[in-house]
Amino acid sequence: MTTDLVERVRHRLAGESRGTDPIALAEAVRAEAGGALSHDAVLAAVRQARDEFVGAGPLAPLLEDDTITDVLVTAPDEVWTDGPLGLSQTTIRFPDEDAVRRLAQRLALAAGRRLDDAQPYVDGWLPARQGRIRVHAVLPPIAANGTCLSLRVLRPVTHDLAALQAHGCIDATALSILQAILKHRLAFLVTGGTGAGKTTLLSALLGAVAPTERIVCVEDAGELRPTHPQFVSLVARPANVEGAGAVELPELVRQALRMRPDRLVVGEVRGAEVCSLLNAMNTGHDGGACPLTELIRVFLQVRRVAASFPCHAFSG
Incomplete structure (x- = not known):
């Protein structure tokens, strides 16, 4: 054809x-x-x-595979997946470069974003039955060898602390420490590299919070889905194709404070939202949490911001 x-x-x-x-x-x-x-x-x-x-065209079967977390297209004849065994090349082929470009533009449009020569890169989210799909694409000449398309599938995480211990992720000592942190309402950070399991552990911890406590969670992607009767999720919204309508994490943190949270959780601290989070913890919101990928960089941000507060922002 x-x-x-x-x-x-x-x-x-x-x-x-x-x-x-x-x-x-x-x-x-x-x-x-x-x-x-x-x-x-x-x-x-x-x-x-x-x-x-x-939909995702020839990539759809890959996205429906529960073992695949990432689908990467670097050329019409180079489609890669990431999963339990690491990166592996598939047998899927596109007819030509134009086919990859058309798919990238269609996915960008489905995410409510613009992708063309004037806006040669895009980052957005697609709804999916399996979870949520993050789509990132770059067009030539920014992508020197042709259109690059990256799809990451975020599936709901449902493991609790007992399941993590049963799978050998944490031992009995670590479990008792984590339970003590929750019991005494200490603020905590979950740190680690990409794919280390930060979201999985944080979701399990939030699921172990007492059902009488109200958790308000602010995220970029809506990854956290703990089993908890009072879990409220606020998800940031990117700008539309006109560049308007963005709702970012710092604003959502301020809105969360008005929702009577017993625990305030920020899904990922990368920038200005650290100020709003510290403000919340400094005004009596104990037991807050957030995962950090770049611990050293954010720690330096925390030090600079915390220096202006009259008392300690974190305990524990």
Whole structure:
């Protein structure tokens, strides 16, 4: 199925205001091909057209695999996945560079973002049945060797502390320390590199908080899903295609303080939200928490900000 035929099918469906169900696609393919395709060729063309028009296209089966956390496209013939065994190259191939670019632009549009020559990179979120999908794409000439597309699947984490101990992630001593931190309402940081399990551990800790305590969580991505009856999640919103409408973490932290939290949790501290978090802890909100990837950099931020406070921002 040539690029020209794909475009003609696209325009026909748009002109007829029809959906992209298999019947509509098959009829549009036959009409645009002029009856020159066999039944097998029509079926193959319909599959390719669906890949062009719907969802993540040829990457969809990879995103549905529970063992895959990342799908990376670095060239039409280079599609990689990351999972329990690390990076591995798949057999999936795109017809050409234009096909990768079209998929990246369609995913950007689904995320409510713009991706074109004037805005050659994008970072956004896609809803998905398996969790949430973070999409990042860069177009040439910024990406020198062709369009680069990165998809990360964030699946809900449901392990509790007992499950983590059963899997050997923490031992009995660590479990008792974690339980003591929660019992005495100490503020704590969960630190580690990317993929180290910070979100998994924090979710388990929040699930162990007493059900009488109200947890208000502020995040960029909405990763935390602890099993707790009073868990309230606030998720940041990026700017729209016009560059307006952004709701960032510092503002959400201020809003969370008005929601009567017993515990305030920030999903990731990277910038100005550290000031709002310290303000909250300095005014009597005990038992707060946040995960940190870049501990040293944020610690220096904390030191600079905390120096202006009359009392200690953290205990524990």
